[in-house]
Amino acid sequence: MSTGDTRDRVPIEPQSIDAPLSRAAVFLTVVLSDAAGAADQVRSALGDVGGLVRAVGFRDLGGRLSCNVGIGHDVWSAVTGMPMPAQLHAFVSVTGGTYTAPATPGDLFFHIRADRADMCFEFERLLLHALGGAVTVADETIGFRYFDSRDLLGFVDGTENPTGSKMAHWTLVGDDDPPHAGGSYLVVQKYLHALDAWQALSTEVQEQIIGRTKADNVELDDATLPRPSHKGLTTIVDANGEEHDILRDNMPFGRPGQGEFGTYFIGYSKDLWVIEQMLSNMFLGDPVGSYDRILDVSTAVTGGTFFAPANDVLDSFGD
Template identity: 55%
Template structure:
């Protein structure tokens, strides 16, 4: 964003081969809150220090805060669209809300870089936070998801990525920031692999090998791509996904870590409602017959300058 004076965090960086996702909760107490605030000024320096050890490793970190954590740590003003994660659906098909005060999205070409940075960042926080979820993700062949389809094909790029992910004058106090929703999905790979390729393609809405979108005449309205495509005033509204597969074959765990960035949480929430409730209601995403969301949190990502300035906040 060479013409924009407000530098965002590394939201729209190129997708890397490795990532670590950490969600943590705050430890109550003024001393612990002060530790987290001071840590905000150290994040960028730690990224630079670790990244210098492997030039070309594309190390980055995005740091976000949940709504309760923002109020506890920084007080007002409050990002306009920051709120608790909204649940959608019911029963076994539900986008669940789970507690999360702090998000770290660490990316690099090599897992050792991610691991070292995570160690340094969490080490600085110490007893001030408790890690409630940590996922180590990897690139799966040619950008495939765990279910075997290419992921993120319709991601916005270049200026379009900025326009869809970075807050502008609609919330001037938080310009340069972004919103991010994360969910951890676990897949029934046994059931999924029992389906024919053609059946899988109708659920996803794209061809499996060539990653071509199915023709509208044959693509079901309940397909994943149909329900996650949004239009407003005749134009498509996009989000930026940086999903990563993860798993443990020995435990029979196979999953996808969904992470979506946008300048407002509204489009991501609409996509989730379409998936879990249906468009119209009942016409839900059939991928959810084989995938279960086990976490869900919403965070605000301040601009780089604001992140460092938050160290001086005292509510």
């Protein structure tokens, strides 16, 4: 890593991408309306996101309220007036031989986190009031921490997240795209689980699918498994042998009374291609045909790609 790399010394303030895993979250996707002045109203509201976080968060600083804002390709120019981030494009649907990762509507994405669900609720209420008729809600998912950071399949999630200085290195755009330094690409997907089918599998088979032991979260050697595991397929190594990390902040969600059980995937990265390669490996297989067996019980129902600009950029919208 060169000393000139701005991921070592980001000159501007990034959004709270590195916020600790929270106990509660709201994943909010909205679509820009065709009302006159909608883009201007959105721009103004985004410029005050920091103020809203402070207003709600001050009620309990221990609640650690934060909100990251992602802006999609189709509205980037209209909302920001800035050059397009180098790698930003709309989510590309991935169609495998058996399963598909669909692309669904979404112009703006809000990742709201706190250790108190009521703080997430209050912030979202004020945010949607500020956005008003300029947007319509495409998806609203309420996440929660499940015991010791496990998903509803019973496995610990996010084990391989980068930490310390590596977090900024792998998540924040640097001097390769100077106008967008300190920003991050993010991809979101909502997965619904067939829990009965999953629970019908033996623990040994579940572990082979995930690539880790269930009780103590120990990594398994893919070479010993009958086919590539979820862990193996989502480990991205480039042609030079370097492994590329992303930051996941996935959360479970569900409504047992409605038979709904799921995981909301959210990944941050300085390079969009890394997450896209993960999805390609999962749905197409690596080698092709050896798709991720987690998809036998987990169905992707949404898919969106966004860019989270630095805080300085968001704050400038309010000027």
